Amino acid sequence: MKIFTASQIYEADKFTINKQQITSDALMERAATKLFDWMHSRLQGAQVKIHLFCGIGNNGGDGVALARHLHEHGYDIAVYVVNYSEKRSKDFLINLDRLKERKLWPEFLDSDCSLPEITPNDIIVDAIFGIGLNRAPDAWVANLIKHLNSSSAFVLSVDIPSGLPSNRSPWDGEHVVRASYVLSFQVPKLVFFLPETGVYQNQWEILDIGLDSEFLVKTDTDYELIGRPEIMPMYRPRLKFSHKGTYGHSVIIGGSYGKIGAVQLASNACLSAGSGLVTAFVPECGYHSLQTSIPEIMVLTDDADDSISEIDIPFVPTAIGVGMGMGTKDETIKAFGSFLKKVETSIVIDADGLNILAKQPNLLKDVPKQSVLTPHPKELERLIGKWKDDFDKLEKAKSFSMKNDCIIVIKGAHSITVYKDKGFVNTTGNPGMATAGSGDVLTGMITGLMAQGYAPLQAAIFGVYLHGLAGDVGVSTAGYEALKASGIIENIGNAYMELLRPPNKENEEKV
Missing domain, CATH: 3.40.1190.20 (Ribokinase)
Structure with missing residues (x-):
């Protein structure tokens, strides 16, 4: 199995959107549906509090779309938008509007907000940062991440633990989410396997979101994951x-x-x-x-x-x-x-x-x-x-x-x-x-x-x-x-x- 870089994954997204004649929003919906199916098959409607922490990029958009599916199936959720920038991705805003249409209002977090209360029996969905992270989290976001890590709750990270860059060691290990489980879209990430970065997740699993097979087969990668099929x-x-x-x-x-x-x-x-x-x-x-x-x-x-x-x-x-x-x-x-x-x-x-x-x-x-x-x-x-x-x-x-x-x-x-x-x-x-x-x-x-x-x-x-x-x-x-x-x-x-x-x-x- 090939291990793609962040830039190659972005190219795979673009290739898939063009070849399959779909919108980027539709691809995000695929990802959110896969996330929901994974959670729903395990929780089966269990009444547990689910805290979704969503950034304002595409990773956050995945989290907001997931929140909609969880809400529609009766789960007890709280949605937090981690407002770390004035910039927002287009697909994040589309899914935020869909959430508001269902009368579900997220709480916007910034540097002046108090930290949400989380118990060890709750579930955290971490969708703050994705694979494109290229700078250290702001101090208040780093403090939020430390708060999540200290909660003792089960942490499910979307695609990659937040605060962990995909192409280098973290700026500060205390400012990376410690994920109980990572659901990685389509392919694993190299950081899952290195001693300095692999410690930030206990387990990972791939979710197939239908990225185009032609791109995946023909694109050369620097690293390959060796399992039984190889x-x-x-x-x-x-x-x-x-x-x-x-x-x-x-x-x-x-x-x-x-x-x-x-x-x-x-x-x-x-x-x-x-x-x-x-x-x-x-x-x-x-x-x-x-x-x-x-x-x-x-x-x-x-x-x-x-x-x-x-x-x-x-x-x-x-x-x-x-x-x-x-x-x-x-x-x-x-x-x-x-x-x-x-x-x-x-x-x-x-x-x-x-x-x-x-x-x-x-x-x-x-x-x-x-x-x-x-x-x-x-x-x-x-x-x-x-x-x-x-x-x-x-x-x-x-x-x-x-x-x-x-x-x-x-x-x-x-x-x-x-x-x-x-x-x-x-x-x-x-x-x-x-x-x-x-x-x-x-x-x-x-x-x-x-x-x-x-x-x-x-x-x-x-x-x-x-x-x-x-x-x-x-x-x-x-x-x-x-x-x-x-x-x-x-x-x-x-x-x-x-x-x-x-x-x-x-x-x-x-x-």
């Missing part, structure tokens, strides 16, 4: 007439004294993701533990006992994952640099492999093109430098990817895979996966997918999705606190099985 065309089921060699031979390189477990996790995950063969390359100290813990893999060792000092693989692997638990000793850095000069195919680099690249950026020129880098936030910062906000982080990651022709997996609650100027936002995963070794598992899974013939970008996108899905399945029995990296591995098979189940369309539109 993953299934990538999935390559196994062939009946195949053997272990059909699915590649992976090599997992890493480990040092006390950190062999990272290689164990990555190797096990690589096998479970489907690699036909897996060989671990570790220092001598890891030999016995790997041979006994994973009998299905083969083990090669460096002559050094406690860290890697030379990487010598006596065959040509199909895919390579490197860096986990490897350390950054001088001899290991030298060995890694020599290895990069020899390897010819795309590889997966994690953990200390990334730290070495950050220490010696001259090595980046030797990293094979379209290699996959899987940094956690601190490793990413070492690579691309500090960022001022999440949007700046994404731009820096894109620039780094363009310059070095590499794929970067920005790990987080919604991991984003970046390749050059495009980002792919993941929808699986949960807080239980914030645990030691989870990243090693991801590296192993991506390596295992590349071994099976998935292109590096596809392997990264699919691997991130499958990794999160395995965590989602695992947390259903372990709980957030008790989920371990090994538990994610144990559920990779269940994640594959989940892909084969009939899709639940309702859940695809709800996060």
